[in-house]
Amino acid sequence: MIIKRLWLTNFRNHDETDVELNDGTTLVVGLNGHGKTNLIEGLYLLSGARSFRGAKVDALVRSGHTSAYIRAEVENESRTSLIEIELTTQGRSKAQVNKQKVKRFRDLGDTVRAVVFSPDDLELIKGPPAIRRSLLDDTIAITNPEFRAVRTDLDHILRQRNNLLKQAKGRLSNDLETSLIIWNEQLVNAAELIGDTREEFIHQFGPSVADFYQQVAGRNDPVTLNIEADWRHTGLAEALVKSQDDEVRRGMTLVGPHRDDLLMLLNSLPSRSHASQGEQRSLALALRLATYLYIEKVSGDQPLVLLDDVFSELDETRARRLVECLPNSQIVLTSATGTVPEGVNPSQTLSLEEGQVCAP
């Protein structure tokens, strides 16, 4: 899969950007604040992902406008598709593939696959569990439409169930108990499928992360990935019964896949608290590289690789080892200085100034 051309209209600081990309490596050079990351973000949104910067629509639309447009020409096995996204501050944002509306934003992932490396990736290790859950779920979702649907259902069921618990105001009435049985059944069905799928995924993903970690860090320290989900020992149905009183008191769902975490052990110790900054950075890179490999394996397609100012954060050896691990796919990387490590050979260079692409 290759993105041939990208148009950004009123997207962040891009007023009207039109760039042609080739199937090699594109280097985007520009000072900070001139729209490099915005370009990467626009490309990433084409894959149906949420903004990797956690941005809301209001932040994505250029100020003074109500809608932003991201459009792209995508080539899949010599078939060309046109992807169009309208992000609007008024009403619902929409996405189309070849003028056909997609039902869920995420379904764009069937046409565009992308992996993004960003300086914020350290949060994957140090940040709250929600970031790691997203990493898991977003990666699985890319090639698993059923999981995608159930994941959406889970959020919906949780919202309903939490509302029910909140309305109870701490009292477990007969009516509430009957209603809970119904919502628990739906929650359990969705949760068990999500739990199974995540576990299956981590069996494949974990060893690959360990491999890449050792390559990037240049050391043989063992890395293990586990999903921390206590409810899996008994099954969610039983766990819900146990926590029912607590849940009624606190008015929210306290157990289930929405509270799980991805535990990453480096030398048998939790990397979140025990790894050094350098080790954490290597691990974050390994997570992204493993994500790439997973998507490629499952989809049989080479995802687009987006590297947002990644090398500036790395020492020379680690940068070189990362370059050695990078796949031979379409790559877009940004740099403030324009210098790239040895081994990166851009086939074109774009220069960005105030959200405008200029000839370098």
Added chain:
Amino acid sequence: MYDGPVQDLIDELGRLPGVGPKSAQRIAFYLLKLPKGDAQQLAAAIVEVKERIGFCDTCWNISESERCSLCSDPQRQTGSLCVVEEPKDVIALERAGFRGRYHVLQGALNPMEGIGPEQLRIRELMSRISDEEVQELILCTNPNIEGEATAMYLSRQLQPLGIKVTRIASGLPVGGDLEYADELTLGRALEGRRELQG
């Protein structure tokens, strides 16, 4: 915030389902620009429907009389009763060829919108089951989370009564709406219904 009547209109519109504050404002200003005659026609249509149309006392479908034409039709006494969420679902099932009786719940369980069993026509359904001859109760709530929850709830409530309870097959697009399923798909889903064991 606007003055008096304009804000009143925005507030009223904002109470309609699926209309947020921004849309309410947009519709209000559209109405303000409307020729007087058109506005009166709209107002009259609302008043008229409220005056002439009510709900059938038996099945809670919309009806001009206390008992709707479907409930009064003796040929519909087939022993099967189809439970749906909204009047539009009755139309969809009619198109799909169902020829029994209906019961319109007037919604689905939805805690987010404050709709519990009490807000639905469930009590009325229970009393119908004891009064009328029902051999099979077909749960045709929508194939989405709320519809599924409602079906589960009903099947639990109905279990002690010992009547046959079936659920429309899940051949319908998941997360969907009966109304949007084409008649062939809906007809097949109806045919492929399965019995629920409590």
